Amino acid sequence: MGLRPVLLNRRMAGIASTSLALALGVATVGLLPAATTTASPAAAAVTADEVCEDPTGTLARAKGGGAAGHDPNQLTLAQVHQREAEFADILQERAKRVGQRTLTAQAAAASVTIPVVVHVIRRDTTRAGGNIPDSMIQSQINVLNQSFSGATGGAATAFAFQLQSINRVTNSSWYPIRQGSSAERQMKTQLRQGNKATLNIYLGALSNNLLGWATFPQRNLNVMDGVVVLSESLPGGTATNYNQGDTGTHEVGHWLNLYHTFQGGCSGSGDQVGDTPAEASPASGCPTGRDTCSSSGLDPITNFMDYSYDGCMYQFTSGQATRMINAWNSYRAA
Ligand SMILES: [Zn+2]
Numbered sequence: 001m002g003l004r005p006v007l008l009n010r011r012m013a014g015i016a017s018t019s020l021a022l023a024l025g026v027a028t029v030g031l032l033p034a035a036t037t038t039a040s041p042a043a044a045a046v047t048a049d050e051v052c053e054d055p056t057g058t059l060a061r062a063k064g065g066g067a068a069g070h071d072p073n074q075l076t077l078a079q080v081h082q083r084e085a086e087f088a089d090i091l092q093e094r095a096k097r098v099g100q101r102t103l104t105a106q107a108a109a110a111s112v113t114i115p116v117v118v119h120v121i122r123r124d125t126t127r128a129g130g131n132i133p134d135s136m137i138q139s140q141i142n143v144l145n146q147s148f149s150g151a152t153g154g155a156a157t158a159f160a161f162q163l164q165s166i167n168r169v170t171n172s173s174w175y176p177i178r179q180g181s182s183a184e185r186q187m188k189t190q191l192r193q194g195n196k197a198t199l200n201i202y203l204g205a206l207s208n209n210l211l212g213w214a215t216f217p218q219r220n221l222n223v224m225d226g227v228v229v230l231s232e233s234l235p236g237g238t239a240t241n242y243n244q245g246d247t248g249t250h251e252v253g254h255w256l257n258l259y260h261t262f263q264g265g266c267s268g269s270g271d272q273v274g275d276t277p278a279e280a281s282p283a284s285g286c287p288t289g290r291d292t293c294s295s296s297g298l299d300p301i302t303n304f305m306d307y308s309y310d311g312c313m314y315q316f317t318s319g320q321a322t323r324m325i326n327a328w329n330s331y332r333a334a
Contacts, residue, residue, distance in 0.1 A: 111158055113162050115162055130175060158321065192226060233310075
């Protein structure tokens with residue numbers, strides 16, 4: 001249920017006038033993070049979300065980051081190089097074992113259904129206290145399945161998602177969920193389920209107006225592994241311009257080893273994916289004809305790994321799909 005209406009809505013919203021989006025954005029003023037902008041709240045409200053990254057490999061997406069995409073913990077070039085070297089090593093080890101041709105064929109044919117455990121972190125049992133209904137969670141799973149199957153217009157990836165359980169936890173000391181806090185660690189230590197192939201999604205109110213954050217895959221299971229998503233960013237939520245479930249898609253993209261489309265800016269190998277045109281900085285809202293690098297191709301503002309409004313982003317590329325399945329087989333597959 002809801003697949004077609006959601007798609008229609010997403011498509012239509014994708015070409016919706018920016019002015020409408022901006023006007024609506026003002027209503028989200030209360031959610032803006034003071035820490036990420038020096039602009040006035042009203043000005044900040046018209047800018048889009050933002051992603052952060054810290055050295056532990058955590059990425060965060062937030063609203064109101066400002067056009068400069070200020071990010072105190074942005075992934076550095078050195079961090080990318082380190083991660084890519086490890087990724088290449090693992091791929092090479094696997095190629096040695098089974099042969100490159102087999103590896104490529106396996107990746108192309110792969111179909112992976114990821115079990116999803118959703119933890120609803122709430123202050124109390126009211127909606128305002130974080131207690132969103134099951135229907136929103138199911139809609140989020142539907143959005144993940146549409147996004148990763150290519151049904152919204154992008155490349156088909158190998159991935160599908162199956163909701164395994166919903167775990168509702170009332171704990172005011174974990175609410176809001178604060179990125180990088182000891183409370184976050186305690187929460188995940190107590191709640192995380194499954195192995196490296198299990199997607200744990202933590203939902204709740206988030207600190208600093210963040211929309212979400214995620215961890216990259218790692219060689220060994222880390223208890224912090226998973227994605228944290230603002231509960232009101234789920235379909236039907238109250239996060240204006242960010243309530244179609246694409247924060248979930250974006251964060252799961254990171255969890256499957258994707259960088260932002262603007263990683264590295266215009267130079268070097270950027271996001272390590274060949275078919276996402278380089279982009280100097282995060283896009284905000286839903287800009288038309290944005291082209292921030294002299295290399296070929298307009299900015300990939302419709303890509304799930306940019307910072308555009310939910311209504312604007314609808315696709316992964318085939319290069320990203322390949323990177324994700326290679327990462328899955330390297331890091332997460334049993
Ligand atoms: Zn991100």
